[in-house]
Structure formats: C-alpha cells, structure tokens
Amino acid sequence: MPFAASRFLPLRPNMKLFPETAALQLEMDKVKQLLVGYCQSEWARSTASDLRVHTRKDYIDTALRQSHEYHQLLLNSSYFPNDYILNLARELKMLGIPGAVLTGEDFLQLRKLAESIEKIFRWFDADRRTAYGALAKVIEDTHYEKKIIALIDEVIDESAQVKDTASDELRQIRMSLYRKRNELRRAFEKIVAKLNKQGYLAEIEESFMNGRRVVAVYAEQKRTVKGILHGESDSRKTAFVEPEETIDLNNEVQELENDERREVYRILRDLTSRLSAYSSLLKHWHAVVGEYDFIRAKAKLAIEIKGEFPTLTDKAHIHLVQAYHPLLYLYNQRNKKPTIPVNITLDEQKRILVISGPNAGGKTVTMKTVGLLQLMVQSGLLVPVHPSSQFGLFKQLMIHIGDTQSIEFELSTYSSHLLHMKHFMENANGRTLFFIDELGSGSDPSLGGAFAEVIMQELARKHAYGIVTTHYLNLKVMAGKTPGIINGAMAFDEKNLQPQYKLLVGKPGSSYTFSIAERIGLDKGLIKRARDLVDQDQYRLDKLLNRTEQDLRDLEKKEKILHQQIKENEKLKREMEQLMDREKHRQQVELQKEQNRIAQEKLTYLKDMERKLKQMTLEWRKEKDKNKVIKQMEALLFKKNETKAVSKMQKKIDSKYKEVGGEIRVGDRVKMKRNHQVGQVMEIRGKRAVVKIGLLPMQVEISDLVVVEEKAS
Numbered sequence: 001m002p003f004a005a006s007r008f009l010p011l012r013p014n015m016k017l018f019p020e021t022a023a024l025q026l027e028m029d030k031v032k033q034l035l036v037g038y039c040q041s042e043w044a045r046s047t048a049s050d051l052r053v054h055t056r057k058d059y060i061d062t063a064l065r066q067s068h069e070y071h072q073l074l075l076n077s078s079y080f081p082n083d084y085i086l087n088l089a090r091e092l093k094m095l096g097i098p099g100a101v102l103t104g105e106d107f108l109q110l111r112k113l114a115e116s117i118e119k120i121f122r123w124f125d126a127d128r129r130t131a132y133g134a135l136a137k138v139i140e141d142t143h144y145e146k147k148i149i150a151l152i153d154e155v156i157d158e159s160a161q162v163k164d165t166a167s168d169e170l171r172q173i174r175m176s177l178y179r180k181r182n183e184l185r186r187a188f189e190k191i192v193a194k195l196n197k198q199g200y201l202a203e204i205e206e207s208f209m210n211g212r213r214v215v216a217v218y219a220e221q222k223r224t225v226k227g228i229l230h231g232e233s234d235s236r237k238t239a240f241v242e243p244e245e246t247i248d249l250n251n252e253v254q255e256l257e258n259d260e261r262r263e264v265y266r267i268l269r270d271l272t273s274r275l276s277a278y279s280s281l282l283k284h285w286h287a288v289v290g291e292y293d294f295i296r297a298k299a300k301l302a303i304e305i306k307g308e309f310p311t312l313t314d315k316a317h318i319h320l321v322q323a324y325h326p327l328l329y330l331y332n333q334r335n336k337k338p339t340i341p342v343n344i345t346l347d348e349q350k351r352i353l354v355i356s357g358p359n360a361g362g363k364t365v366t367m368k369t370v371g372l373l374q375l376m377v378q379s380g381l382l383v384p385v386h387p388s389s390q391f392g393l394f395k396q397l398m399i400h401i402g403d404t405q406s407i408e409f410e411l412s413t414y415s416s417h418l419l420h421m422k423h424f425m426e427n428a429n430g431r432t433l434f435f436i437d438e439l440g441s442g443s444d445p446s447l448g449g450a451f452a453e454v455i456m457q458e459l460a461r462k463h464a465y466g467i468v469t470t471h472y473l474n475l476k477v478m479a480g481k482t483p484g485i486i487n488g489a490m491a492f493d494e495k496n497l498q499p500q501y502k503l504l505v506g507k508p509g510s511s512y513t514f515s516i517a518e519r520i521g522l523d524k525g526l527i528k529r530a531r532d533l534v535d536q537d538q539y540r541l542d543k544l545l546n547r548t549e550q551d552l553r554d555l556e557k558k559e560k561i562l563h564q565q566i567k568e569n570e571k572l573k574r575e576m577e578q579l580m581d582r583e584k585h586r587q588q589v590e591l592q593k594e595q596n597r598i599a600q601e602k603l604t605y606l607k608d609m610e611r612k613l614k615q616m617t618l619e620w621r622k623e624k625d626k627n628k629v630i631k632q633m634e635a636l637l638f639k640k641n642e643t644k645a646v647s648k649m650q651k652k653i654d655s656k657y658k659e660v661g662g663e664i665r666v667g668d669r670v671k672m673k674r675n676h677q678v679g680q681v682m683e684i685r686g687k688r689a690v691v692k693i694g695l696l697p698m699q700v701e702i703s704d705l706v707v708v709e710e711k712a713s
Contacts (some may be wrong), residue, residue: 015053015378016396018423023053025401026371030327031381034304038297042087043290048297053378055395057314063380065134068309070299071382073132081119082292084112092286094272096279101269104160107152110275110282114148117285120292138291142284148275155271162264170263177256184249188213191243200225211257212250214240298381305329307382310389316431316465317392318346318370324384325369326376342366342503346465350486352456354479355469355503357490363469364401366490366503367435370467371399374433394433394465398424401437418451425458434459434466439475449474460484580695587696591677598675650676657708664689670705678708 017023032051039045054060073080088109094100095110102110121144129136155166164171192215195201200221208214214230219239227243242250275282301307305326322341332339340362346353355363373383377391400420424434439452449472456475459466460482468475479485491502616633653676657669664670668681670691679693688699 013055013395015055015375015394017053018396018398018427019420022397022399023375025399026368026375027327028372028375028379031301031372031376035297035301035381038300039293040085040297041290041293042089043286044294044297047290047294051379053375053397054380055378055393057312057393060378060380060393061312062134062137064309064312064377064382066138066295067298067302067307067380067382069132069135070295071302071307071309074296074299074303080292080296081123082116082289082296083119084116084289085293086113086116086286086289088113088282088286092279092283095276095282098276099269100272101265102272102275103268104156104162107156107268107271107275108158108160111149111152111156113282113285113289114145114152116289117142117144118146118149120288135292135295138288138295142281142288145278145281148278148282151271151274155267162267166267167263170260170267173256173259173263177253177260180249180253180256184213184246184253187246187249188215188243191215191245195225211254212242213246214242216240302382306384308385308387308389309382310377310385310387310391312377313390313392315392316351316394316433316463317390318344318374318433318465319390320344320370320373321386321389323369323373323386323389325365325372326384327372328365328369329384340502342369344370344467344503344505346467350484351463351465352460352479352485353467353488353505354456354475354485355467355488355490356471356476362490362503364437367401367437367467367469371397371433371435393431395431396427396429396433398428398432398434398466399436400424401435421451421455424464425455425462428459428462428464430463432462432464432466434464436466436468439468439470439472453478456485457482583695587694591693591696594675594677652676653678656711658711659706660709662707664702664705664707668707669709671708672700673704673706681705 023029032048035048035051036045039048054063070080072078086109091102091106091109094102094106117139120139124132124136124139155162157163162170164174192201195215195217200217201215212230215225216238217225219232219237221239225241225243227241227245228247230240230242232239306324306329307326321343323343324339324341329339344353344366355366357363373385374391374394374397376383378393383389398420400417421436424436428434439455452470452472452475456468456478463484470476476487479487486505488503488505491504613633653671657671657678659671664681664684666681666684669678670681670689671678672691677693679691681689682692682697683690684702685699687702689702689705690697691700691705692698
C-alpha cells in the first residue's frame, strides 16, 4: 500500500526517536525541505512535510521501489501522465456538502482530475504493470469511472460555461435573449445615428450603466434627450442617458438575463448533486494524483543527491558501501570540492563502532551520515550509496550529540549527559540504533572514562547497534577486547596536519595531541612538561597508535599501487592473448591457403592426365602398331623423372633444408612429406608426433615425416 493510502487507514508504526529533536539533530528537516521543493501539488507538499519514519518492511520496500521506478523513468526520459497540478481540496470538500453548488471552472478542474486518472490507467498496460509493479500499486484499490467526464461534458463546455443544450428551458431563454439583444442593438443604432447627426453625442457615444445600454451625450444636452439619466462622468462634461425608446427592450433583456442566471444556477446545483455520488471516488483520485506527484518529487531528489535503491532486510543490520552525507555532498558539489565516501558494516558480530581520532577529523560527520541515511531509507527515500549497500530496520533511534546542558532543569552538561545515557541503557534493545558523540566527556577523565566503559558494556549487553566517538584510551582498549565492539579511526595526515575524512575500521586512532602542538610551533619546553605530566604508558600507547596509523596509510598507498600494477598486468595479458589468437588464426589461414593450392595443382595435374589418356585411347583405336601406344602410356604413367611436377614450396624447402633421415625424436626438425612444411617435434604419441609449425602445434603421422637440417649458408 502506498504512503498516500495511509491517510485512509490506521497509522502504521513509526520509529521511536529520542530525544524528540533527534531527526532535527540529524538534519532530516533539511532533507524534507529539499523534497518539498520538488513537490508541485499541495497534497504532495503536505505529505513531504509530514514524512514519517516507518518500521514495516513491506511498507518501506514498496515506497522505495516506487521511488526507484519513477527514478528510472526520469533517467530514461520516459513519459508518465501526471501532467496536471491539481489542488482540489476545497472543491472536493464542497462536493460532499448537501446543497453546495460548484462553478463551471470547478467542474473543469474535476474533469482534469478524471482525465489524469484515465491517462494513468491507460498508461499501465499489461507490460508496464509488470515492469512498474510498485507504481501500479497506487491505483490497485481504485477504478476509472467514465461517467464522471460524460456528466460534466453534458453541461459544461471547454470555456467553463454552461452549454445551451444543458436544458430545454435554458436553450429557449438564450434564444429569446439573443433575439431581444439584436432588437435592442438595432434600435440603439438608430438612436445613436439620430443623436450624432444632431451633434448631441460625446466622443464615446455609448456605454453600459447598471447593466443597461445608455448613450453618452454632452452634459448640456442631457435634458434634451428623453429618457432615464443614469449618471455623469467624473468631469461632469458627459451624461449617460437611457433613451425612452429602449427602456422596455432593456427591461426585457435584463429580465431574460435574470432568468438565464437562475436556470444556470439550477443546472450547476443539479450537476453538483449528481457528481456528489462520486465524491469519495474523486477524493481517492485526488490522493492518487497527489501521490504520484510526491513519488516524482522523491525521484527528482534522488537525481540531485545521486540516490540509489539499496537492499532492505528485516533485521538489525547496516552495510554501507560508498555512502555520502547527502547535504554535505550537495554543499561540496556547489563549492567544487570532493566528498569522501564512508564504508561501514554493523552486524551481529560487530554491533558497536568506537571511532577515535583528532578533532575536526570527520567523526561526527561519519556518525550523522549513518543516522541520516537510516532515517531516509525508513522514510522511503533513495540514498547516496552504492546499490550493493544493505539497510536493516530499526524500531528506535537514540542520539546524543553536542552540549545538552539544560537551563530549564538546572542540569550541568555532564548531568544531562548521564540522564541521556540512563534512557539509552534502560530502553535499548536489539532493534535500537544509537549515536553518542564524545562519550563520557564533561567530567574527570578517569571517572568519566570509567562510566563510559560501563555504559558501553551495558549497551553491548542489550545487543543495541550504534556508533560512539571518543578520545578516551580506555574505551579504545575496551573496544579491542570486547565481543560485539570494534575500533575505528579517522585517517589523519600527520606531516601536513590535514584530516583525510576517511574511516579506517579495525584499529583505534590517535588524537595527535603532541604532534599538532609541535607542528604549530608550540614551545618545546612546554610540550616536554606536558608529556612528563602524562602517564608514560598512556603516552606510549598514543604514540604507538600514531605510528600504527601512519604505517597503515603507507601500506594502503603501496596496496593501491600494487592493485594498479596488477590491473595493468592483466590488461597486458589480455592484449597478448588477443595477439596470439590473431597470429594463430593467421597461420591457420595461411596453412589452409597452401593446402588449397596444392590440391588445386593436383587437380590440374589429374585433369591433364585424363585429357592425355583420352587422346591415347583414340590413338589406340586408330594405330595399328599397338606397341607404340603402349610405350607412350608407359612414358606418361611410370617415368617419374619426366612426369614429376615440382612445386614451388618444395623448391623453397629444398633450397634451405636437406633431408638426413633416421629415427624421429623429440626436438628434431622435420619436414612433412605431403605439403613440405617444416616444424619441430614437441611430443611423440605412438605412431603420431606433435609438430609445432610456427605457433601452431598439430598431430602428424610419423610415416609422413622426415628429419631435416638447415643447410650451411
């Protein structure tokens, strides 16, 4: 069932958020603003503003598929028939009120709604219903009723006016009105001509006052012209008089116009009453058209943020591949800056990720990226990730970011921090996703670190999923030895003091406290005094983390170079294989050509032999001396020195090689007796030998081979 239909059904369960401002802290409100900007109808804008974070897989999956299918239509520049932007809440509300009367313009808008629905139903033929099954779900609980357009067309024309044929009485009234207006026009033209000839008329000559036709005369002549004075101009130089000759005609026209208005009102009231029977269907159509506008807005937002359709699974799970923070991506795109993607996996074995590293290194952004993308997916929005990414479903999301000091409750920063952590530990479960920025901060490092460790253990025991950022060494150590918790670090270039904004999962990070102090030129004596105050084990651990991180970055660079070289080698291998295939093919073609040439020579020889034998047969019949003919036949058939045809190939081979004979062994150079090709013996297989001629190995009978050696030049 699409989101649109949810307004007519009981509310589906939504994700529980703590605190209430959690979505705001993750900047979901800014995503909604972007989405609203792509909506064209009030219905869609209202739906986008009230976007819910759902927890039902079938519901979310349908919404994602609808967004994805419309996204594909836009990318392929395919047409979908939601042309009209219709905001008909007022008209549909009036349609359901007994005695209400809609205008001709209102009925035209309702006709456009019916026309849109008709086009949508026609668009979803059998093939499209299969290809765009999720989009087709929007109309699966409604139907098209052609009588609605027929009822409107029977009464209203394309200019929103009631047709003459709407009733017999209206047709009769308008015919009478037409005749009376023509009669009034002719009478008025005579009066105008007469007064104009007398010089009484002002420049404008005639006008309408109070719905009646009047002449414009000079003010000094207003008493000369008999009739009703309707008024004067602002300058009082012109008076407007209704001539007495047209008073009765004006009265009749005005009476007919009143009759027309009453009949039109009656017809519109009757049409409103007849259409009210379809009020609920029209409201459903309005929701359908609005829902398609909303889905189109989601697809356009996906194009802007490079959104994709990830895999959805009904369990607590996160697997992000090349994920971007959508708002950061748009900001960097406008400023022509690159955005570094993040790769994160949280599953049953690795439920909690502890991210450490220097300040301004991207820890909070990474955390917000995961949280915002999760909210977007469970709201039915496509997200900027690789399509191989997988999103599980969470029933509650908890977040603690930044200073949470409460003036209202007179709580300190740390007291508020602990109050939030109390809620986390009491309510967390296996379907909870939490985010804690700087866990344990705001208190004595040793005491705060101890509480932070207890909080982490409790959340891990509750099987909750989440991300924690910290500078505490004890939490980094704990993450390395506690099942379900893993370390992560934000990459940092120590030489240039530049954050890399890249998450490295599997190892803790250094805060680079002393390195940053040295690089900015702080007095070495002060740095030494600070080091002396720090516990030596803690300092050595931080230094070890520092060195490990830099070594890992060097290894990553070398690994990148190695992968590049492997790709280049694979490319060269493919090129070499293609080259060998072409050479092999060329040699096969050449061999075939040579065999065809030899066969052609044999055929020519046999034809010549046949011709000569036929000639000898004729001579045998004519010649009395039979011995003479017999000698000619013997000379033709058996004297090889006279009949043998030496091929060009044989001459070439004989000029370069000489036959030495003997037993054939592996490695010998041999000549094929039949086609005079020379090659090298690679293998002996019984009565056959594998001979390599050029790059092409082939099997040849040993009896057809003779050992040769190259002649000395």
